[in-house]
Amino acid sequence: MKISCKKNELLDNLQKIEGAVGVKTTLPVLNNFLIETIENKLHLTATDLELTIKCSVSENINIIDGGAITIPAKKFIDIVRELPDSDITIDVNEKNNITVKCEKIIYKIMGLPKSEYPPLLEQKKETVNFKVNKALLKEMIKKTIFAVSLDDTRKILTGVLLVVENNEMKMVGTDGHRLAFIKSAVGKTENTKIIIPTKVLNELQKFLKEDEDNVEVLVYENQITFKFDNLVITSRLIDGQYPSYEQIINRIFDKKVKVNTEILTKAVKRVSLLAIDKASAIKIKASEGKLLINATTADVGEAEEEVAADYKGEEMTIAFNAKYVADVLKVVGTEEVEIQLRDTMSAGLVRAPGAENYLYIIMPVRI
């Protein structure tokens, strides 16, 4: 195999697939990128067997001799990153020795043959196939992914639920203490209900540009594929029964508070400096026209801040984990935020004022 390409073009595309390279893998070849020529394109692939990212490059590529090789991923991307902004020639001999040349620099690196690379899953016919706007999918991921569990003991909660039904696409993230739900209309397609690992969603977040184009989403029996730009990203799904969330998001709240998002964000951050107990609890006391936010840590001290709020109901106090409140304020994206409450022992709801498509439920901390 012999090709030449532009440094920046190659680096950009290697960075897109880098996230799928195996880290703690027992199969050494998974630490490598697969580089191969297919027709007039250069195909770059990385996989850890759970997540696979393929990228095809056709611009600024000159294929002198077709072929395929795998190359140590971390080493290769470090090399390309440090090379001058110029033409790179990659030349592979029959012993899998790779020569990388750029100006007066020569690297010789040992590769492994493509035959050692695991065959990627043959995809049967997909069960669901729909298109969704890039910016919208990015927003939906951002607004749910942060709420998933980081604890591997309940594997299903470490993923984001994707539901497609009645031409609506819904995403849910929960760790059992808080839940984020978002929905949006999509074109006509079959229904599905799957749990997607966060790893692939994190990669999507990184590389989904906020343009007008669509992502093509294909759901197979045990995997999901996202196609956009020059990328094909495939992930296995998480097996299992996701907890029922409909009841949680349909709760009725009788108290509504409206408050400036930025002011509340800062107040929560400041007060939480003194919320260093296990539950990191901050108390929120709603009374006419204001919220009083308070935290106390034994032997250290306490913090209290008053925030003006649009509230007319009866006085009530509730405590939440400070991080759970701060997390949603970071993503809600509106100047004001609406908090709905019932009583001290019941969950609270956070959303953009009046918005029905996104909501966030937090369980209270007992006080």
Place this chain on the structure above:
Amino acid sequence: MKISCKKNELLDNLQKIEGAVGVKTTLPVLNNFLIETIENKLHLTATDLELTIKCSVSENINIIDGGAITIPAKKFIDIVRELPDSDITIDVNEKNNITVKCEKIIYKIMGLPKSEYPPLLEQKKETVNFKVNKALLKEMIKKTIFAVSLDDTRKILTGVLLVVENNEMKMVGTDGHRLAFIKSAVGKTENTKIIIPTKVLNELQKFLKEDEDNVEVLVYENQITFKFDNLVITSRLIDGQYPSYEQIINRIFDKKVKVNTEILTKAVKRVSLLAIDKASAIKIKASEGKLLINATTADVGEAEEEVAADYKGEEMTIAFNAKYVADVLKVVGTEEVEIQLRDTMSAGLVRAPGAENYLYIIMPVRI
């Protein structure tokens, strides 16, 4: 005690003393800042008993009631950082409870009385007292500190040697494999030869502005004090006999290479990607008009880059630890750098072309 001050003024000054707060200390009060009013000033102190930083603040301070208190340092600086850019009132009652108020925010923090704070070393009359320009001292630290040893088993090599003799000030850093030496003229003063811990030099680097003012340096029997701006920084010295360095810096070299600093820096960085053996060795082959830099790692591959150089002597090859070369190139500060060599088994010298005041010696790696 009751004072009020501007948030930014307080934060700036707390950040200057923060580096001296004890971290792994068995004396809890060393985790605190000492805050006291002395005449019309607010004095802020932090110490880990090795390093003490005192800062006096007289601008934008309103002392309502004089006094002293110690306050948990990390917590307090986090609080001040998050407060709005406004007036802060600090009020301490007789039970050492501290109330910090700013706009509609109230913190109550438990302090410890000044009586628990260790009495800071009484300084006898200094033995040496001289002044040095801030920017110059900063440069001298920067150009030597990186060469010291990080290995605590030879304590003396973890510090920077400061020699004052014949109206010259000299600084030396070495880890036994490379040595950095810098000198500069100072005003008339007594001679001294002391070893300064890097911790205090790192703090100086952070807060020495590059203006025309001087730093006053006072050397006592077992400590050194630096006075500048509103700061008094005192550190214990490292006890022991520093190895003799004069012979090392007076070696004779018969081969001189001149090369562009930036080009060499990039080449060393690129080639060292394949220098991942224990010694991280890169081979440098000097021949007429060029350097050929090369690294090889078994089972991985090799890298080679040619760099144009001003060299006319006989061809020779020498190997250095790549990091030792990269380190000096970062600080030398000139467009070109001069490398002086003798033979494969002898040390090499790096300096700005023709400059006598700064030089750097590297021991070769056997090849």
